[in-house]
Amino acid sequence: MSVIVFAETRDQQYKKSTLEAVSYGKEIAQKTGGKVIAVSMGNASDPSLLGNYGADEVITLHSDTFSAFSPEIYAAAFADICKNLGGKTIIISNTYSGKSMAGRVAVLLQAALATNVVDYPDTTSGFRIKRGVFSGKAFAYVDLQSETKVLAITPNSVEIKTYGTTAAVSAHQPAALPASATRIESTQTVSGKVPLTEAEIVVSAGRGMKGPENWHMVEELANSLGAATACSKPVSDMHWRPHSEHVGQTGITIKPNLYIAIGISGAIQHLAGVSSSKVIVVINKDAEAPFFKAADYGIVGDALEVLPKLIQAAKTATAG
Amino acid sequence: MKVLVCMSVVPDTTTKITFTNNDTTFNTQGVQFIMNPYDELALTKALDIAEPVGGAVTIIHVGTADAEPAIRKALSMGATDAVRINAAPTDAQFVAEQIAAYAQDKAFDFIMTGRESIDYNGGAVCGLLGALLGIPSINVITQLSVTDKTAHLERDIDGGRETLTCSLPFVASAQKDLCEPRIPNMRGIMAARTKPLQAVEPIASANHAVYSRFELPQPKQGVRMISADNPEELLHLLRNEAKVI
Numbered sequence: 001m002s003v004i005v006f007a008e009t010r011d012q013q014y015k016k017s018t019l020e021a022v023s024y025g026k027e028i029a030q031k032t033g034g035k036v037i038a039v040s041m042g043n044a045s046d047p048s049l050l051g052n053y054g055a056d057e058v059i060t061l062h063s064d065t066f067s068a069f070s071p072e073i074y075a076a077a078f079a080d081i082c083k084n085l086g087g088k089t090i091i092i093s094n095t096y097s098g099k100s101m102a103g104r105v106a107v108l109l110q111a112a113l114a115t116n117v118v119d120y121p122d123t124t125s126g127f128r129i130k131r132g133v134f135s136g137k138a139f140a141y142v143d144l145q146s147e148t149k150v151l152a153i154t155p156n157s158v159e160i161k162t163y164g165t166t167a168a169v170s171a172h173q174p175a176a177l178p179a180s181a182t183r184i185e186s187t188q189t190v191s192g193k194v195p196l197t198e199a200e201i202v203v204s205a206g207r208g209m210k211g212p213e214n215w216h217m218v219e220e221l222a223n224s225l226g227a228a229t230a231c232s233k234p235v236s237d238m239h240w241r242p243h244s245e246h247v248g249q250t251g252i253t254i255k256p257n258l259y260i261a262i263g264i265s266g267a268i269q270h271l272a273g274v275s276s277s278k279v280i281v282v283i284n285k286d287a288e289a290p291f292f293k294a295a296d297y298g299i300v301g302d303a304l305e306v307l308p309k310l311i312q313a314a315k316t317a318t319a320g
Numbered sequence: 321m322k323v324l325v326c327m328s329v330v331p332d333t334t335t336k337i338t339f340t341n342n343d344t345t346f347n348t349q350g351v352q353f354i355m356n357p358y359d360e361l362a363l364t365k366a367l368d369i370a371e372p373v374g375g376a377v378t379i380i381h382v383g384t385a386d387a388e389p390a391i392r393k394a395l396s397m398g399a400t401d402a403v404r405i406n407a408a409p410t411d412a413q414f415v416a417e418q419i420a421a422y423a424q425d426k427a428f429d430f431i432m433t434g435r436e437s438i439d440y441n442g443g444a445v446c447g448l449l450g451a452l453l454g455i456p457s458i459n460v461i462t463q464l465s466v467t468d469k470t471a472h473l474e475r476d477i478d479g480g481r482e483t484l485t486c487s488l489p490f491v492a493s494a495q496k497d498l499c500e501p502r503i504p505n506m507r508g509i510m511a512a513r514t515k516p517l518q519a520v521e522p523i524a525s526a527n528h529a530v531y532s533r534f535e536l537p538q539p540k541q542g543v544r545m546i547s548a549d550n551p552e553e554l555l556h557l558l559r560n561e562a563k564v565i
């Protein structure tokens with residue numbers, strides 16, 4: 001009855017979403033019994049630290065092929081170890097890489113699959129999960145009926161819990177892996193920046209910023225708060241910002257603790273992607289902008305005038 | 321060249337989402353259904369690759385006959401023919417199993433899906449199909465070209481982008497930057513009327529998941545306004561009241 005967690009890394013460090021996934025696994029194991037086993041593929045600097053977040057054991061798998069991420073190879077190796085360990089509940093982060101392997105893992109284990117999971121399951125009778133649907137406009141409760149379940153947990157959905165323990169680490173040999181049909185030619189990552197989908201604070205701006213030349217203020221505010229930056233669809237359509245920053249119904253759905261929307265009107269398609277944010281701040285020069293209805297805090301004013309003052313205040317506040 | 325493009329049919333993006341029957345059923349009253357926006361990109365890219373080499377692009381949809389206007393739109397964009405698996409889908413796994421059963425023996429050079437359907441947002445069909453058919457799956461691609469049985473792709477990864485190659489066949493899911501969606505022209509719309517749209521009965525498939533209930537997000541308590549001259553107060557509230565910084 002073990003709960004198996006896929007421990008995703010970036011630059012050999014466990015991501016915040018991985019710690020959430022381990023804590024999530026622990027919560028389930030406490031209800032359904034069984035151990036929490038974290039599986040770490042490739043090189044991670046300190047596997048034993050996952051114990052502090054609820055892992056009873058950590059299994060590390062090493063292979064040269066793991067240096068490049070291939071959903072087929074990762075899913076094959078991970079599903080194989082899940083089978084060997086008798087894992088019935090499989091936890092993966094709902095990140096780009098996590099989501100791209102979750103479906104394959106579910107097929108290999110003949111499991112039920114639920115992506116976009118935003119809360120702990122209800123196991124009082126059966127196994128009922130809560131997932132985001134209609135791009136954040138609603139939630140669905142879904143009963144997973146197969147004995148084995150693969151859950152992909154949306155980052156920033158559950159709290160990280162600590163237990164003050166370390167986990168036993170053992171290295172396993174991966175099963176014979178298929179040759180990958182894909183070959184990675186090059187990877188470009190923006191280092192030192194929080195990825196949007198995992199950020200706790202997001203500073204986002206729209207057409208009200210007037211032009212890309214004003215975005216340095218958005219970035220400065222984001223930097224002073226340790227936030228990621230995002231934008232509305234027209235802003236990325238006009239190439240003021242890269243499309244990877246576009247949030248909303250046809251962009252990325254996010255749920256940070258704090259979403260600051262500057263010069264964004266609050267169209268239904270935009271709100272869809274951000275309304276799960278815990279706290280929303282809206283800055284808009286139009287007091288009638290629809291976004292204020294979805295906000296917790298609001299400032300009516302010209303962004304180009306408010307931002308310098310806000311940046312100053314944020315720098316003072318975060319320095320103290 | 322033979323390409324298969326999977327399409328879902330979803331509520332128009334302006335739809336106000338509501339539920340009926342004690343929140344167990346999505347209320348389709350007055351809702352306009354459209355071709356999933358990401359699938360327009362998937363189809364456009366497939367056409368751009370197949371047309372110059374005289375290839376064929378088949379559209380596949382798992383769903384009821386209500387979807388036929390949306391399928392005709394895909395045909396009017398340029399798809400060669402369409403297949404509808406005649407079943408109301410229960411979840412992404414059901415959809416993927418139906419499509420895999422159809423595609424199994426048809427030797428498609430590659431298969432395209434959208435990044436996610438904007439109704440149930442599973443983002444799952446691409447990976448499921450890859451595993452069911454035993455071929456590579458490449459999610460959220462922003463570039464694709466095919467030369468000599470090799471595909472050159474770019475995909476979004478967490479915090480960046482990756483360039484890769486892949487041998488055929490494979491399945492990939494379309495992300496926003498892939499291309500601009502084609503707008504059907506008059507000739508396309510006329511031609512679509514007579515293009516083949518075949519209905520196929522579903523295979524038996526296990527039901528892994530049952531949607532039991534829906535819920536709308538909690539409405540906000542009301543907005544607290546702060547003077548534009550006092551951003552310090554905003555930061556103070558965010559730190560001490562909301563506790564988010």
Ligand SMILES: Cc1cc2nc3c(=O)[nH]c(=O)nc-3n(C[C@H](O)[C@H](O)[C@H](O)COP(=O)(O)OP(=O)(O)OC[C@H]3O[C@@H](n4cnc5c(N)ncnc54)[C@H](O)[C@@H]3O)c2cc1C
Nearest residue numbers: 206207208232233248249250263264265267269270285303
């Ligand atoms: C099929 C479809 C899908 C879509 N998907 C998305 C999506 O995923 N995400 C998305 O964001 N949109 C999406 N949209 C577009 C959406 O409908 C809106 O058009 C868009 O969100 C508006 O962007 P905006 O708020 O930046 O611009 P605008 O609507 O132009 O709003 C600009 C706002 O800035 C304010 N403003 C102007 N000047 C200033 C200033 N100096 N200081 C402060 N405030 C100022 C104005 O009062 C206004 O409220 C979609 C639309 C369609 C049809």
Ligand SMILES: Nc1ncnc2c1ncn2[C@@H]1O[C@H](COP(=O)(O)O)[C@@H](O)[C@H]1O
Nearest residue numbers: 326328382433434436437442443444445
């Ligand atoms: N009912 C369906 N019929 C055919 N293809 C579908 C269907 N549902 C989803 N898809 C495809 O799978 C993609 C991802 O959908 P999903 O995994 O449901 O988010 C969509 O963009 C479509 O390409």
